[in-house]
Amino acid sequence: MDKKITEISESFEKELKSVSSLKDLEEVRIKYLSRKGLIPSLFDEFKTLPKEEKPKYGKLLNELKNSVQEKFNARKKELESASGGEAKKIDLSLPGRRKKLGTKHILTQTTEEIKSFFKGLGFSVYEGPEVESDHYNFEMLNFPPDHPARDMQDTFFINEKFLLRTHTSPVQIRLMEKVKPPLRAIMPGRVFRNEAISAKSYCLFHQVEGLYVDTDVTFAELKGTLIQFAKHFFGKNVKYRFRPSFFPFTEPSAEVDIWWEPKGKEGRWLEILGCGMVDPNVLNNVGIDSENYTGYAFGMGIERMAMLKYGISDIRLFYDNDNRFLEQF
Numbered sequence: 001m002d003k004k005i006t007e008i009s010e011s012f013e014k015e016l017k018s019v020s021s022l023k024d025l026e027e028v029r030i031k032y033l034s035r036k037g038l039i040p041s042l043f044d045e046f047k048t049l050p051k052e053e054k055p056k057y058g059k060l061l062n063e064l065k066n067s068v069q070e071k072f073n074a075r076k077k078e079l080e081s082a083s084g085g086e087a088k089k090i091d092l093s094l095p096g097r098r099k100k101l102g103t104k105h106i107l108t109q110t111t112e113e114i115k116s117f118f119k120g121l122g123f124s125v126y127e128g129p130e131v132e133s134d135h136y137n138f139e140m141l142n143f144p145p146d147h148p149a150r151d152m153q154d155t156f157f158i159n160e161k162f163l164l165r166t167h168t169s170p171v172q173i174r175l176m177e178k179v180k181p182p183l184r185a186i187m188p189g190r191v192f193r194n195e196a197i198s199a200k201s202y203c204l205f206h207q208v209e210g211l212y213v214d215t216d217v218t219f220a221e222l223k224g225t226l227i228q229f230a231k232h233f234f235g236k237n238v239k240y241r242f243r244p245s246f247f248p249f250t251e252p253s254a255e256v257d258i259w260w261e262p263k264g265k266e267g268r269w270l271e272i273l274g275c276g277m278v279d280p281n282v283l284n285n286v287g288i289d290s291e292n293y294t295g296y297a298f299g300m301g302i303e304r305m306a307m308l309k310y311g312i313s314d315i316r317l318f319y320d321n322d323n324r325f326l327e328q329f
């Protein structure tokens, strides 16, 4: 038994050294370590030994087995790293990992769609500042000094004079101060209101203002333009209504509602925009002669438009930056 153990140990070491590939190594493994290999057969022989010899050889055999296994593992590692190791395991036929491409935010897409419709009608695009003065946000728009919209509840005031604009209408004033009629422009931008945050209202949102001033602009034109727009944006079967309303800077004023029927729920009217004929006081404020000129104006909420068009039920989703939401558009 002693002799066999030494022999096997020596021949194993010799053969292991001469091995030069993983394939050869596998042959050595089969010869020595597999179920019918030389080492397991020694264990078979061990069973036939007389009782008193068993402790000694049991120990020796276990040592042999462990040392052979260890040496085998070490050699295997050596050969694997020499032949490229892990790199060899890369399967080049697997499909690649795609990089996800970003998309424009749904609000950007909606704004662009609205812009492109009005550009097609000859409107240009104009923008104004988000930090506004009370003068432009309210005064020039014919808000009386005690109008409730000036209340701290709705407006984020910066100081006595400045605030975050509560609508895009001040851009109308800035434009009319600069450009003589005829003028036709849309004015997209971010607006801010100090309202309780809920599924329906957020502290900031976006509007697109529209303004058309010329010598003979009529309410009929305003109506025609907005109806065309609603059909373009929501589809030609859209159900809409004009409802009389009030804004300090338009007279007469109206609001447009869209019939909204979410799947499985009861339908209802939802307001999408405010509009009206520019109040003569506003024209006079900017030095446009209200005897010779008339104009129409409208202002729509972009979030509201997108929510209706795409069935988005919570305005906060636009601002969460959750990929699961953004990816859908």
Ligand code: PHE
Pocket: 166, 167, 168, 169, 209, 210, 247, 250, 273, 274, 275, 276, 297, 298, 299, 300
């Ligand atoms: N500025 C109004 C609002 O924010 C909307 C509006 C714009 C109404 C232009 C009439 C004309 O509610």
